[in-house]
Amino acid sequence: xxxxxxxxxxxxxxxxxxxxxxxxxxxxxxxxxxxxxxxxxxxxxxxxxxxxxxxxxxxxxxxxxxxxxxxxxxxxxxxxxxxxxxxxxxxxxxxxxxxxxxxxxxxxxxxxxxxxxxxxxxxxxxxxxxxxxxxxxxxxxxxxxxxxxxxxxxxxxxxxxxxx
Ligand SMILES: [Zn+2]
Ligand SMILES: [Zn+2]
Ligand SMILES: [Zn+2]
Numbered sequence: 178x179x180x181x182x183x184x185x186x187x188x189x190x191x192x193x194x195x196x197x198x199x200x201x202x203x204x205x206x207x208x209x210x211x212x213x214x215x216x217x218x219x220x221x222x223x224x225x226x227x228x229x230x231x232x233x234x235x236x237x238x239x240x241x242x243x244x245x246x247x248x249x250x251x252x253x254x255x256x257x258x259x260x261x262x263x264x265x266x267x268x269x270x271x272x273x274x275x276x277x278x279x280x281x282x283x284x285x286x287x288x289x290x291x292x293x294x295x296x297x298x299x300x301x302x303x304x305x306x307x308x309x310x311x312x313x314x315x316x317x318x319x320x321x322x323x324x325x326x327x328x329x330x331x332x333x334x335x336x337x338x339x340x341x
Contacts, residue, residue: 210294214286217300220249220275225304229253231279231312237262245276245285248304253279275301282308 228251234241235255243256245263250273254262263276267287274288277295284293284301295305296319309317 208292210283210292211286211289212294212297214275214289214291214293214298216272216274216286216288217298219272220286220288221300221304222249222251226307227251228277228304228307228311231308233279235260235262242280244279246279246308247273248275248277248284248301249273256280277304277308279308279312282312 225248228246232241233244233246233253235244236252238255238260240255240259243259244253245256246253247263247266249270252266254266254276256278257264264287267273267276271288275284275286275293277284282295282305284295284298284305285291286293293301295301296317302319306317306319309315
């Protein structure tokens with residue numbers, strides 16, 4: 178007669194999460210790529226300096242375009258708009274969640290379900306650069322990163338002001 182599972186139902190409902198949804202809501206259609214991802218450590222190959230050529234066909238169906246390269250095992254597989262082989266690959270291997278598009282060099286995280294900004298997320302820069310060079314024959318025009326300037330500005334001010 179008595180139900181055991183009644184204890185875990187809604188005692189409190191906090192509404193903090195709703196504010197976040199409003200802030201990051203999908204009002205605009207264009208979604209900014211994320212600048213962080215918690216899956217980088219387990220989902221990146223240790224050798225991303227060598228990746229298949231961007232004109233590689235899908236390993237499974239040989240489709241020549243719209244392919245992605247898995248950043249964990251470097252398999253080249255077609256997009257969800259072709260035969261979904263990269264999506265299947267992730268479903269079969271949950272830790273293979275990062276893929277780089279050979280169409281536009283965007284990086285997708287299946288676990289975040291979002292695009293990642295390969296210019297801001299430093300671990301993704303080398304493979305982005307490698308793919309860019311393979312595809313276009315020259316290095317990508319990276320945006321200026323403010324961190325690079327900080328090192329030079331530290332010489333200002335005196336060094337004699339030690340606190341006691
Ligand atoms: Zn395919
Ligand atoms: Zn993989
Ligand atoms: Zn992620």
